[in-house]
Amino acid sequence: MPRSPRIEYAGAVYHIMCRGDRRESIFADDNDRRMFLATLTDACERTGWRILAYALMPNHYHLVLATPRAGLIDGMRWLQTTYTVRYNVRHHVCGHLFQGRYKAIPLDPDDPGRLRILGDYVHLNPVRARLLPPSRAGLPRPEAYPWTSLPAILGRAPRPPWLDAARLPAASGLTPPAYAQYLRKKAAEIQGADEGAMKLLAAEWQEIRRGWALGGEDFRQDLLKRVGERMALRKRESYSGQGPCDCDVLRARSLLEKGLAALKLSLEDVRSRKTTDAEKQALVWLLRTATAVPPVWLCDTLGLGHRSNVSRAVRAMQAPADPVRSGLWAKMLRCKD
Missing domain, CATH: 3.30.70.1290 (Transposase IS200-like)
Known part of the structure; x- marks a missing residue:
């Protein structure tokens, strides 16, 4: 459990x-x-x-x-x-x-x-x-x-x-x-x-x-780093609670910054694009496959609308015959390192 x-x-x-x-x-x-x-x-x-x-x-x-x-x-x-x-x-x-x-x-x-x-x-x-x-x-x-x-x-x-x-x-x-x-x-x-x-x-x-922590934002951020270090020792599925969820969000934000830098985009640019945009879908794939943030967080952060667009984006990025998305997939994969 x-x-x-x-x-x-x-x-x-x-x-x-x-x-x-x-x-x-x-x-x-x-x-x-x-x-x-x-x-x-x-x-x-x-x-x-x-x-x-x-x-x-x-x-x-x-x-x-x-x-x-x-x-x-x-x-x-x-x-x-x-x-x-x-x-x-x-x-x-x-x-x-x-x-x-x-x-x-x-x-x-x-x-x-x-x-x-x-x-x-x-x-x-x-x-x-x-x-x-x-x-x-x-x-x-x-x-x-x-x-x-x-x-x-x-x-x-x-x-x-x-x-x-x-x-x-x-x-x-x-x-x-x-x-x-x-x-x-x-x-x-x-x-x-x-x-x-x-x-x-x-x-x-x-x-x-x-609550999961009693303190201000700086204290919580320090605890999240400690939570992340402890979670790295076991599978993410081994943990539950607000602390791990906040840690997931912290990691997702860090990865999002890397992905945006790799694509030379701002978050405002991504949010304004259609849900079928290849670069937008590449960021969805990165965050969905590398973190445990819920789909609702992805929708709110990236401007995806309905949560079904999350799974559509992931499927689109896994299409082998699309050279554009294949190139974006390689870029996003490097962001995970």
């Missing part, structure tokens, strides 16, 4: 999330939660990981995880396998505990705005799930939920050696007490939000929930 490629490198920061199998609970009681944090401690000692934030929910967990040295894949394999074994032994059960692959979204470590939003998302998870104990008076207190990193960050619980407690308050430009008050106000907004307000919050968190 095709999968999104894992991107790992020294200095990376990730949002990690994994659910229980069939969305069932991964913690039977508080002792299981303590066991998970003990296993996380072991994993951090093995890998050198730093944890910026975490939240243990009934059927899933969140980590904001920094890797000073590359080691996401092996470390996560060890963490989830070891916790599963320990859980199964403790409860006298067998089989899978987690549902499929964990989600690992890279975050630009130099983007404090996105780090703040991600920290809010993780620490306010219990608020959205209505897991906070009742507040006697005043604002709701997210730090009252004991199974996130927030109590330790605020100095109200023991601080594990692997927790980077300063990073999130610093990203918000706040001292720990001010950071606590900031999150309490956000929690009150969530608890009192109507449908419209929740849609606004959902829009703010859309990139976290559905």
Whole structure:
């Protein structure tokens, strides 16, 4: 089955999330939660990981995880396998505990705005799930939920050696007490939000929930290069997801520039030509046979109209009796090198 490629490198920061199998609970009681944090401690000692934030929910967990040295894949394999074994032994059960692959979204470590939003998302998870104990008076207190990193960050619980407690308050430009008050106000907004307000919050968190990278354009371009390097090690069909698709587009644009230079044309010239134009069809053949961009992208970029013109162009370029297209075919073939 095709999968999104894992991107790992020294200095990376990730949002990690994994659910229980069939969305069932991964913690039977508080002792299981303590066991998970003990296993996380072991994993951090093995890998050198730093944890910026975490939240243990009934059927899933969140980590904001920094890797000073590359080691996401092996470390996560060890963490989830070891916790599963320990859980199964403790409860006298067998089989899978987690549902499929964990989600690992890279975050630009130099983007404090996105780090703040991600920290809010993780620490306010219990608020959205209505897991906070009742507040006697005043604002709701997210730090009252004991199974996130927030109590330790605020100095109200023991601080594990692997927790980077300063990073999130610093990203918000706040001292720990001010950071606590900031999150309490956000929690009150969530608890009192109507449908419209929740849609606004959902829009703010859309990139976290559905994106493949959390960062600006320069960061994404750097990641695409890393994705391309990793995809080169296996067949394109082995990968899926938005990252590989964006990588396909990046390669297609590069090849298109080479093809246009070989034909001494501009993109505007090509778009204005008929769909049966030989040089236009040569570019279609180049991009269709050398990349995995979808036909709709080719149609929009080259001005092809209906997607059926893509397959027509490819067939026309493969006609052996056409000397014009045979010459263009040779030019396009050199662009692939």
